[in-house]
Amino acid sequence: MIALACDHGGFDLKEAAIEVLKELGLEYRDFGTHDRKSVDYPVYGARAARAVSSGECDRGIILCGTGVGIGITANKVPGIRCVTCSDTYSARMSRLHNNANMIALGSRVLGTELAKDILRIWLTTDFSDEQRHRDRVEMIARVERGEEIE
Numbered sequence: 001m002i003a004l005a006c007d008h009g010g011f012d013l014k015e016a017a018i019e020v021l022k023e024l025g026l027e028y029r030d031f032g033t034h035d036r037k038s039v040d041y042p043v044y045g046a047r048a049a050r051a052v053s054s055g056e057c058d059r060g061i062i063l064c065g066t067g068v069g070i071g072i073t074a075n076k077v078p079g080i081r082c083v084t085c086s087d088t089y090s091a092r093m094s095r096l097h098n099n100a101n102m103i104a105l106g107s108r109v110l111g112t113e114l115a116k117d118i119l120r121i122w123l124t125t126d127f128s129d130e131q132r133h134r135d136r137v138e139m140i141a142r143v144e145r146g147e148e149i150e
């Protein structure tokens with residue numbers, strides 16, 4: 001189950017994200033917003049991130065004008081590793097090396113077709129099973145818990 005959320009600034013990419021989810025046969029839960037009326041991006045970033053953090057959703061796609069504000073918000077929720085992404089290489093590597101469980105895209109930054117390619121790659125790439133990457137992701141969790149890592 002994929003969490004999907006956007007603010008008014010990200011709304012224009014939402015249909016593109018839904019098309020990719022359907023193309024890949026992935027179920028999703030839509031946390032709003034549902035039109036272009038101005039709303040506060042932290043509300044929608046937090047809704048989707050909390051659904052991923054709780055395990056209700058496996059991963060999340062969030063959209064705002066830049067992908068920045070909503071991504072920063074998501075990263076404040078424990079257990080979230082959200083990548084704000086504008087290219088396919090980072091999309092792939094964020095899964096392979098960082099096990100990113102959320103992606104934030106900016107609808108004022110990306111064209112529709114690039115956004116769809118980024119999402120296809122991000123949704124179909126698995127985390128690398130190499131120990132060094134698992135260790136580094138665990139270090140991120142330790143930083144989140146306020147633990148020393150060096």
Ligand code: RB5
Pocket residue numbers: 007008009010041064065066067068069070
């Ligand atoms: C809304 O105008 C805009 O600030 C928001 O969508 C996002 O880009 C914030 O980071």
